[in-house]
Amino acid sequence: MTEHTDTDIDSSPPTAVHGATPNGEELADDVAKVLETRDMDVFYGDFRAVADVSIGFRFNEISALIGPSGCGKSTVLRSLNRMNDLIPSARVTGEVHYHGANIYAEGVDPVEVRRRIGMVFQKPNPFPKSIFDNVAWGVKINGFKGSKAELADHVEATLRQAALWDEVKDKLSDSGLSLSGGQQQRLCIARAIATQPDVVLMDEPCSALDPIATLRIEELMLELKKDYSIVIVTHNMQQAARVSDRTAFFNVQLDEKGQRTGRMIEFTPTDVLFTNPEQQETEDYITGRFG
Amino acid sequence: MTPRVDDTDMATQLRTTKRPLERAVVVSLFLAGAISIAVTLGILWELGKEALLFFQDEVVSIGDFFTTTVWQPQAGSFGIWPLILGTLYITVIALVVAVPVGLSAAIYLSEYASPRVRGILKPALEVLVGIPTVVFGFFALTFITPLLRGVFGVNTVGFFNVLSAGLVVGLLIVPLISSLAEDAMAAVPDSLRQAAYGLGASRLEVALRVVVPAALSGIAAGVVIAMSRAVGETMVVTLAAGASPRNFDLGTDSLFGTILNPFEGAQTITGYIVITASGDISYDTIDYNSIFALGLTLFIMTLTLNSLSRRIVKRFRQEYD
Amino acid sequence: MTVQAPERPDVGFFPTDEEYVELLDKRTRRGAVVRTGFLALLSVAVLGLVILLVTIVDDSFGLVAVVNQNEPEAVVAAAGYDPATTALSDLSKEDLVTSLQGTISNGVGRRLEREQRFFEDRLVFESQAKWDEVCASDEPPSGCTGGARDTSSVLLLVEERVIQPDVVAVNGMIPSVLDGQGFRDRIESEFITVPEKYPDYTFDQVRFQWRAWLSWKFITSPSSSTPEIAGISTAILGSVWLVLIAVLFAVPVGVGAAIYLEEFARPNRINDIIQTNINNLAGVPSIIYGMLGLAVFVRVLEPITSGSLFGDFAPNGRTVMSAGLTLGLMSLPVVIISSQEALRAVPNSLRQAGMGLGATRWQTVRSQVLPVAIPGIMTGTILAVARAIGETAPLILVGAAGFITVSPSSPFSQFTALPIQIFQWTSLPQPEWRNLAAAASLVLLILLLTLNAAAVILRNRYSRRLT
Numbered sequence A: 001m002t003e004h005t006d007t008d009i010d011s012s013p014p015t016a017v018h019g020a021t022p023n024g025e026e027l028a029d030d031v032a033k034v035l036e037t038r039d040m041d042v043f044y045g046d047f048r049a050v051a052d053v054s055i056g057f058r059f060n061e062i063s064a065l066i067g068p069s070g071c072g073k074s075t076v077l078r079s080l081n082r083m084n085d086l087i088p089s090a091r092v093t094g095e096v097h098y099h100g101a102n103i104y105a106e107g108v109d110p111v112e113v114r115r116r117i118g119m120v121f122q123k124p125n126p127f128p129k130s131i132f133d134n135v136a137w138g139v140k141i142n143g144f145k146g147s148k149a150e151l152a153d154h155v156e157a158t159l160r161q162a163a164l165w166d167e168v169k170d171k172l173s174d175s176g177l178s179l180s181g182g183q184q185q186r187l188c189i190a191r192a193i194a195t196q197p198d199v200v201l202m203d204e205p206c207s208a209l210d211p212i213a214t215l216r217i218e219e220l221m222l223e224l225k226k227d228y229s230i231v232i233v234t235h236n237m238q239q240a241a242r243v244s245d246r247t248a249f250f251n252v253q254l255d256e257k258g259q260r261t262g263r264m265i266e267f268t269p270t271d272v273l274f275t276n277p278e279q280q281e282t283e284d285y286i287t288g289r290f291g
Numbered sequence B: 001m002t003p004r005v006d007d008t009d010m011a012t013q014l015r016t017t018k019r020p021l022e023r024a025v026v027v028s029l030f031l032a033g034a035i036s037i038a039v040t041l042g043i044l045w046e047l048g049k050e051a052l053l054f055f056q057d058e059v060v061s062i063g064d065f066f067t068t069t070v071w072q073p074q075a076g077s078f079g080i081w082p083l084i085l086g087t088l089y090i091t092v093i094a095l096v097v098a099v100p101v102g103l104s105a106a107i108y109l110s111e112y113a114s115p116r117v118r119g120i121l122k123p124a125l126e127v128l129v130g131i132p133t134v135v136f137g138f139f140a141l142t143f144i145t146p147l148l149r150g151v152f153g154v155n156t157v158g159f160f161n162v163l164s165a166g167l168v169v170g171l172l173i174v175p176l177i178s179s180l181a182e183d184a185m186a187a188v189p190d191s192l193r194q195a196a197y198g199l200g201a202s203r204l205e206v207a208l209r210v211v212v213p214a215a216l217s218g219i220a221a222g223v224v225i226a227m228s229r230a231v232g233e234t235m236v237v238t239l240a241a242g243a244s245p246r247n248f249d250l251g252t253d254s255l256f257g258t259i260l261n262p263f264e265g266a267q268t269i270t271g272y273i274v275i276t277a278s279g280d281i282s283y284d285t286i287d288y289n290s291i292f293a294l295g296l297t298l299f300i301m302t303l304t305l306n307s308l309s310r311r312i313v314k315r316f317r318q319e320y321d
Numbered sequence C: 001m002t003v004q005a006p007e008r009p010d011v012g013f014f015p016t017d018e019e020y021v022e023l024l025d026k027r028t029r030r031g032a033v034v035r036t037g038f039l040a041l042l043s044v045a046v047l048g049l050v051i052l053l054v055t056i057v058d059d060s061f062g063l064v065a066v067v068n069q070n071e072p073e074a075v076v077a078a079a080g081y082d083p084a085t086t087a088l089s090d091l092s093k094e095d096l097v098t099s100l101q102g103t104i105s106n107g108v109g110r111r112l113e114r115e116q117r118f119f120e121d122r123l124v125f126e127s128q129a130k131w132d133e134v135c136a137s138d139e140p141p142s143g144c145t146g147g148a149r150d151t152s153s154v155l156l157l158v159e160e161r162v163i164q165p166d167v168v169a170v171n172g173m174i175p176s177v178l179d180g181q182g183f184r185d186r187i188e189s190e191f192i193t194v195p196e197k198y199p200d201y202t203f204d205q206v207r208f209q210w211r212a213w214l215s216w217k218f219i220t221s222p223s224s225s226t227p228e229i230a231g232i233s234t235a236i237l238g239s240v241w242l243v244l245i246a247v248l249f250a251v252p253v254g255v256g257a258a259i260y261l262e263e264f265a266r267p268n269r270i271n272d273i274i275q276t277n278i279n280n281l282a283g284v285p286s287i288i289y290g291m292l293g294l295a296v297f298v299r300v301l302e303p304i305t306s307g308s309l310f311g312d313f314a315p316n317g318r319t320v321m322s323a324g325l326t327l328g329l330m331s332l333p334v335v336i337i338s339s340q341e342a343l344r345a346v347p348n349s350l351r352q353a354g355m356g357l358g359a360t361r362w363q364t365v366r367s368q369v370l371p372v373a374i375p376g377i378m379t380g381t382i383l384a385v386a387r388a389i390g391e392t393a394p395l396i397l398v399g400a401a402g403f404i405t406v407s408p409s410s411p412f413s414q415f416t417a418l419p420i421q422i423f424q425w426t427s428l429p430q431p432e433w434r435n436l437a438a439a440a441s442l443v444l445l446i447l448l449l450t451l452n453a454a455a456v457i458l459r460n461r462y463s464r465r466l467t
């Protein structure tokens, strides 16, 4: 599946991970999870958008969420770092465990949750500030202890990690909005990882980008996996196949009351899902027989 | 396919069709639009003409008008600074009240308030917009002034004082600032807020360090508009700040004790115009001409502020399109 | 409770868990404090509004200390009734006229009778011969032709001329309700401690009564130099006239201009200038419009605005006409801009449909676009009217007359208006005038709130229909 990409991807670990962990063991439930939902339902007002989602994301892996439009991928993703709190009508039931603690438990501050679990959005959304400040801002509000020079070093290191440094090093004080779309999105990724979160959630991060920019982001994700656990929503099956270690397929089903509700159909290593899915629905979807 | 013979005739016919009625309608609609130009020219012409007559009067010198600090028409002293002092002093007090209050209101309504709270507070601010300024003047004189005199002492605070006028003008322009600032903040894309929240920012940090800076030019434009409104405000200052120009002498008068004493009255440009015109004013007297010279000054001041604000807004638009 | 952080080999420059928790705590606290600050400052504005409204209502009602020249009971008794069972308002017209006859001079009586006679069938103050003579003159007084006064108007005259109430002290509504006795006690002690405040009376003459300054009588009586009987009918009528003229001018011109700019104007220099100019005019202070009105309508166009071209009406150009046109000019930018918005909200598909049928642009605008935009245009117009009604400064400039007790009857009448009345009453030193100013403000506010509510309702209907 990676034969068409370049050396960066060849040197990246997905195959190694797969090789090291045979299927049977991966399906076992006793591997530590960085994030885990338990019987999670998400409602918008009275409308149940997704139901009964139980899914565990492992450390230092890229997990992809795929499925037809409207099946609740974004909804699930937003529930993972309580971004749903910002939608007044949204309500989450069930539990979401992060390192074993329920992030929806009483007294948990969503601000802290998001500081640990960062997010990259569908459309690049840099702040109307300088490139430098875009990266430095989140670092500063989260209590960066170093000096000015150390902050500059950290920004540089982050931009390098985001493979953006060479392109912007001479114009760090230009507005973030002056960059091209792909550069903006990498800036947003740099911004997200600059605070050194633990998990990075990405909601269709490439859907607004051209193929070249998409490729660079994909390379970047494979690079970042060493340090971060990543959950990515994508409507692009090829992308899921290229970058992810594990893929969850979501679909819309009618619930008891006849309402359309998103459900997770299966969650398996990516190569298994794409070659040998357990569920007929998944098979239909990945082979394009969906409809 | 051969063209039919009458096709060309048809084309000619189409091209030469005249619709006299339609043209007449468009012309009259255009004239309706052009009336606004006539109004502007009329304002400029009348203000300019009378102002010119004013400056041609032998007791007036244009140099003294702009440089001296005594306005005493009875004595032939026409130095505009006391009136400008009154105008700007009240404007500054108004802004000191209205900018924090208006911006807080905008931030609270835009970033914090639940729809229900918003539904109560926003109409309240809108009611404030609809209240006539003369009623605000009544309020200044019958509530704020007695309150100030009660707090600071009847001997300290005059019956007419700039503080009361400034506070009430401030209240009057709060909704202007808050609604323009709120519009500017509503125009900030939600994705920026989400990005900031996604980094672990708190609501306050999102509001003050992402939304407000992004909306800054719109907010600034609103403040400038409000300032223009305060400069042109008439009834409150006439009723509450009194009818005596605050003549001063920079050499001998103490700055804070006299010149900038908030507890004493001061006439503004608008106040002088209204008071002078409310008597039985005769045409072509120096009094009559003087109000037009002042009107021209006021017109230029507000026009400058309004264009400044529009220029700021234009730049702001470009940022997001 | 906090979220467990991951084990990290190199925390670097980031705070440790404990430090982060502490920092987060601080940020949360600061957030709460600042949020409260925002709310507090916002409340200042809302509080200001509430206090303003309360002040006005408070001054519109309340206890007054009043001294009557003749007590109503005495008048009733003099007419031969028992004051315990009969009130002044129960007396018949004959009794009231008799009481008037006993108090006012014959000269005043004759003047009142010439204004409007007391009875259809007989004269009270005037001899028949003199009456006939006066009525046969070139300018017969209004009493010769009009009908007789009704009982309630005679009652008003009795109150004004016989009872002659003089309000010596007033009290706000809230203190009156909470502590009416306190007011009484204060006045009583003032009669002893500061008798110079009440030079004409002794405390025994003082009566305390509840007074609604805002009453039907207040709304329907003309202005007067006596605060006890002054009303705002003249001012209300003046305001109605002004708004009528302003609307008749501003709406056709404003809507026309808006149609031109939205439907016909190509983006060229002239149209650009017109649009910019309109935006600029919207920001011009109202007092400048007043000066324009003074220079143009009152002075230059005096032959027209005073009506002298049409047969002499007013002594000068300070008429309803000048003031109405001035307010019209002032409202013009608002009407244009809001009409433009209304037209812009009409979906383009309507225009295309109309033109696609072979209609000309104007036909399409007139019969397809305009009808859809009318509610929006009306909303804007109502808001412009609301603003015009409350304007004071331009009216002063074009010479709204201070003291007028005759209602305007034509565009060439001298006039006063509600805000002018409020302004003048507020500037008078005696406290009773404040109560009148408050009552008039309350009337004005109720009027404006009604207009605004109408605009909001219209807007809501309208936006629902378009979507």
Ligand SMILES: Nc1ncnc2c1ncn2[C@@H]1O[C@H](COP(=O)(O)OP(=O)(O)O)[C@@H](O)[C@H]1O
Pocket: A044, A049, A068, A069, A070, A071, A072, A073, A074, A075, A076, A087, A089, A262
């Ligand atoms: N803010 C919202 N308010 C109400 N309903 C929403 C909101 N966001 C999403 N939904 C609904 O929830 C369902 C899932 O949406 P979403 O999570 O965006 O799907 P996906 O990302 O898979 O396309 C859809 O039916 C959508 O209409």
Ligand SMILES: [Mg+2]
Pocket: A073, A074, A075
């Ligand atoms: Mg989505």
